[in-house]
Amino acid sequence: MEKNLTTGSVLRNVLYFSLPYLLSYFLQLLYGMADLFIIGQYEGAASTTAVSVGSQVMHMITVMIVGLAMGTTVSIGRAIGAQDHKKTSAVIGNTVSLFMAVSVALMVVFLALVRPIVAVMSTPEEAVAGTTAYLTICFIGIPCITAYNIISSIFRGMGDSKSPMYFIAVACVANIALDYLFIGAMGLGPAGAALGTTLSQAISVVVSLVVILKRETGIKLHRRDLRPRRGVLQQILKIGLPVAFQDGFIQIAFLVITIIANRRGLSDAAAVGIVEKVISFLFLVPSSMLSTVSALGAQNIGAGKHDRAAQTLRYAILIATGFGFCVSILMQWIAEPVVGLFTTDAIVVVAGGQYIRGYIWDCLFAGIHFSFSGYFCAYGRSEISFLHNICAILLMRIPGVYLMSVLFPDTLLPMGLATVCGSVLSVLICVGAYLYLKRRGCFSGAAVRA
Secondary structure (H helix, E strand, C coil), X not given: CCCCCCCCCHHHHHHHHHHHHHHHHHHHHHHHXXXXXXXXXXXXHHHHHHHHHHHHHHHHHHHHHHHHHHHHHHHHHHHHHCCCHHHHHXXXXXXXXXXXXXXXXXXXXXXXXXXXXXXXXXXXXXXHHHHXXXXXXXXXXXXXXXXXXXXXXXHXXXXXXXXXXXXXHHHHHHHHHHHHHHHHHCCCCHHHHHHXXXXXXXXXXXXHHHHHHHCCCCCCCCHHHHCCCHHHHHHHHHHHHHHHHHHHHHHHHHHHHHHHHXXXXXXXXXXXXXXXXXXXXXXXXXXXXXXXXXXXXXXXXXXXXXXXXXXXXXXXXXXXXXXXXXXXXXHHHHHHHHHHCCCCCHHHHHHHHHHHHHHCCHHHHHXXXXXXXXXXXXXXXXXXXXXXXXXXXXXXXXXXXXXXXXHCCCCCXXXXXXXXXXXXXXXXXXXXXXXXXXXXXXXXXXXXXX
């Protein structure tokens, strides 16, 4: 349902939009966390590692699709802010055509690369078969993953973050039930986890399509809107491609860290995999702020209300940093019990506790640069978001983690702290870019029209 977010209290709009998105992201993360939790109750470290490695690869693919769809969210938001309904329909139609082709191409390419991907990940020998089975099934489901995420991006661009929450809630319940069926009752291991994830995504897509057809959603699509239009596609890709590549490189950095951990042994590999899942959960608030600032900012920019877009950024930073500070302090006391929710292996629990005590501080600094990234994307300057993330990855995150792994082979704490340094660098670049562009008048109506 289309909602105008260019009037009323800015803080209220931020909360109105971000809370459903936060819940949606929470439910989506339950996919992977449910897989990891349930497989850990029925299988050993090898199966846990297989699902952990496989789900990281799938998460990388998913976030790249979501990043590319950011171009759709921002384009629709601007059109709605300007009350240009014809442009809105054109963006939706071109998005459908673009992503249908992208999803099929990705499915074919990744199915052909399953074994090389497993090898590149330095997957422990005991987990190779399970990882291969998990990825093969999930790659077949890429069109469903793509369909859900583009439908969600369309709704969010229209100011509706509640509908995607309902769609994913249905899928999450289905995934948990199917996991217990395939993993617990049928003993299919990692393959069962992948089947549960893929089938539940398909259910989510069916439910969302039924809602679009049966309910007045504000989406009006004609056959002519499906025809590729150069200007519309250029706008989507100009914003979406840098974000997609940025998110892809971030996930590659996480995969490199996983490879480094895998080479330390099965226990450290399992510990890092579990902590990555926990961190993904705790990044709910920073991630919701990115989407909130981009969607609300785009609508306000389209309406020419640039002061409201800047206010949205400020509120997002305050919310994200407050959350990040509180959760970072709390985790110093409850690290081992949190890791222990996902495994009964005492060695893995200790290693995971070390890693998360350092890594958790990333929530604080990531909240700041995520908010700035959303703001830059709303103005069509997503290349800045790409730049600061690449600098953080290449100059700090990967070299730092590798160095800490070599210097401290008996603990994962320094590796966790090394990841935080990357986000600190991102924050510094974002603040510098914001001040520079603001002085040059880039966050104004004239700059956007240009």
